Amino acid sequence: MNSRRQWDIFCKVIDNFGDIGVCWRLSADLAARGERVRLWVDDASALGWMAPAGAAGVEVLPWNQSVESTAVVALLAKQPGDVLIEAFGCDIPPEFLMHWVAQPALAPTARCWLNLEYLSAESYVERCHAMPSLVSHGPAAGWTKWFFYPGFTPQTGGLLREPGLIQRMADVQTEESHPSDDTSRLRVSLFCYEPPALAALLAEWSRHGLAGQPVELLVTAGRAAQAVKAVLSQWQADREKVDPERLKVTWLPWLSQTEFDHLLWQCDLNFVRGEDSVLRALWAGKPFVWSIYPQDDGAHLPKLEAFMQQLDAPDSLKAFHRAWNAEGEKLVAPSAADLANWRQHAQAAQTALLGQENMTSRLLQFVAKNR
Secondary structure, three states: OOOOOEEEEEEOOOOOOHHHHHHHHHHHHHHHOOOEEEEEEOOOOOHHHHOOOOOOOEEEEEOOOOOOHHHHHHHHHHOOOOEEEEEOOOOOOHHHHHHHHOOOOOOOOOOEEEEEOOOOOOOHHHHHOOEEEEOOOOOOOOOEEEEEOOOOOOOOOOOOOOOOHHHHHHHHHHHOOOOOOOOOOEEEEEOOOOOOOHHHHHHHHHHHOEOOEOEEEEEOOOHHHHHHHHHHHHHHHOOOOOOOOOEEEEEOOOOOHHHHHHHHHHOOEEEEEHHHHHHHHHHHOOOEEEEOOOOOOOOHHHHHHHHHHHOOOOHHHHHHHHHHHOOOOOOOOOOHHHHHHHHHHHHHHHHHHHOOOOHHHHHHHHHHHHO
């Protein structure tokens, strides 16, 4: 497929890699469909382990405090930009905007400028998706910026899902063995922040396992590993011990996005966090628990409730999510029947969402219509 448009995607890495994770998946998906992408990022270091092989058609460029004007002029002269995306409300450098809007023979209607918003199942998403906003000041005054909201219904921007994902998952599940050779244990992946109920959950698994079976807990590098090590360190100080017959802890290295996907596909239960990984857990069709990004004002909790309502989660899964994400909620470990119900729900949610058009396809259609 020949290149059709040049995309400039701006990403500011705030913390925890979710922003760069989403932007990289979108960039790679666009490039795989024949588009050309320049990904401007203020800290690209995470791509070293997240996407070590890069992607054909994606050029990663540094975004410092300001984008040097001479560099912008040279880039836009060589390959004018057709689509501009500011991911998650980051502010595009005025130096870039000044040259982007000043490209010869361009008018505000000839190019498309979008603000790619955060994923949410809340009702405002359908109301606000695809809304235009006239820019009133700055170098792009008079241009229109569009708000593009990912979401779970046909009235939104959809969910990121590259073509062939489900078939690749089926192939891997058939051909690739799991990192653990112990098939008697339930395999659980842990990618989380510092959930309030982590210590209680680890204690439950160390005493009783999960749903009556021993557990191998596959702990991802970073905050999840630090959180688990903090619990185990406290247990050691209190002279408590992990029962290795019930709970086996395996420490994982930093995983690429491909390796992380494979991990989710091979586990019996996945604990995920943030925006990118919760979508990958949905596509995996396995039971999962979402550690939503915590906010000091508690704004994340209504967002979590809307998410569970949208997916019609079983009551036991809703209760577990609340305990996992909020202080003061009692965690009740799932029974074998609960886990089976969660599995059935995950497969049903996957099937329902696969019936909708993916986000990149909707984005391409939107750009074709509004540029």
